[in-house]
Amino acid sequence: MDETNEGGRTARRNRHWTQIHEAAVALVLEKGLAATTVDAVASAAGVSRRSFFNYFPTKEDAVLGTREPWLPEADWEDFVSSKLEVLPRTAKLLAAVLNTSTHAGEGFRRRREMVRAFPELRRRTHVHVQAAEQLVATALIERLKPHQAALLAHELPTDPGAQHALVLLAGTITRYAFTEDPEEFARDWQSAVVRASAIFGSLLHPVSR
Structure with a gap:
């Protein structure tokens, strides 16, 4: 595996994760949790709805910066x-x-x-x-x-x-x-x-x- 390409993909994923999380927090602080939608978060973060769910399973997870747990x-x-x-x-x-x-x-x-x-x-x-x-x-x-x-x-x-x-x-x-x-x-x-x-x-x- 090309380490340079892998490092680039990791950096891109981290950047998108942060963009979505920051957008979710900002929107919830502005509009409240109930009024904030996945579509609104995705739009504010500059990603598609499908991309949103590649990073977070729910809107609440995007706000908290959490994901489903797993067993290492x-x-x-x-x-x-x-x-x-x-x-x-x-x-x-x-x-x-x-x-x-x-x-x-x-x-x-x-x-x-x-x-x-x-x-x-x-x-x-x-x-x-x-x-x-x-x-x-x-x-x-x-x-x-x-x-x-x-x-x-x-x-x-x-x-x-x-x-x-x-x-x-x-x-x-x-x-x-x-x-x-x-x-x-x-x-x-x-x-x-x-x-x-x-x-x-x-x-x-x-x-x-």
Whole structure:
């Protein structure tokens, strides 16, 4: 592959992504969320409606600068090989998946400001959280190879209901880590999630006195 051409395509995609996002934010701040349409955003950004959907699945995502989450292979392998206990490693995996819904970690403060200004945007963030939880839950059931499952057998529950509960608890830990210190979470989400997991672990397994 020609690295020069690939670099040009990446730069062009990043430029279009930014144009659409900036146009969506500007229009929503001017006209409100309900009055802003995909067509209006695409026109203001200088792209076609079809191009809009190549970058953002919904108008709300364009405003927030978010996209549908996915499971990175490197983070899955880290989950499988991690020496952490199953709860913090699951929370780290979930946080990694959630981070894929943002564009290279950019726009953190703006997203918070837009959600404060337009609380209805929060519904879209919840959709991404639920999608991320489903990705992790499905991976625990379907993606563990026999030798990997054997390595985790002493920690990972085999009952699907218990696995679902594990993912939900990991989600609670991730949200706690974020709400306790959003700025720190944006800087170093892995450390924040591990610390939050330790707090929840101490509550689930209190030390006798």
